[in-house]
Structures are given as C-alpha cells and as structure tokens.
Amino acid sequence: MVKLSEVKITISTAIAAAFGFIIALIWKEIIVGLFALAGLTINDISDGMGAIIAIISGIIITIVCVLGILYISKWGGVEKK
Numbered sequence: 001m002v003k004l005s006e007v008k009i010t011i012s013t014a015i016a017a018a019f020g021f022i023i024a025l026i027w028k029e030i031i032v033g034l035f036a037l038a039g040l041t042i043n044d045i046s047d048g049m050g051a052i053i054a055i056i057s058g059i060i061i062t063i064v065c066v067l068g069i070l071y072i073s074k075w076g077g078v079e080k081k
Helices: 004-037 048-076
Strands: none
Touching: 004 048
C-alpha cells in the first residue's frame, strides 16, 4: 500500500517542478522582450520602461515561486525519526 509520505513527496516534487516551469516561462518572455528592444523583433516590449517593468515582474514572480518551492518541499519532505 502507498504511504502518505510517498504521496506527499510525489505531489511536492510535481508542484516544485510547476513553479520552476513558471519561472522559466516568465524569464523567457523577459529575455525575448529584451532582444526585441535591441532590434530583434520577437516580442512586444517596446521601450526601456516596459523592459524594467518586465524584469521587476520576473524578479517578483521568481521570489514568490522559490518561496513556494521551499514551502512545498518542506511539506512533502520525509519526517526525521
């Protein structure tokens, strides 16, 4: 039979991976936008202020997701005996 601790570990791993995916997606958008700002038209960040807002948003989302990963990792961790 599957133990509750095994289920928690599996769920926490999946949630941590999802947070990592969110971080990757937001930074992908920022990097593509910065390329567009440099003249390589790939995205719609059209000025310096838009780039700054995108970077600040990326940093905030990264911090929130990393905190979420830490919380979920502690929740899904195996208890010490």
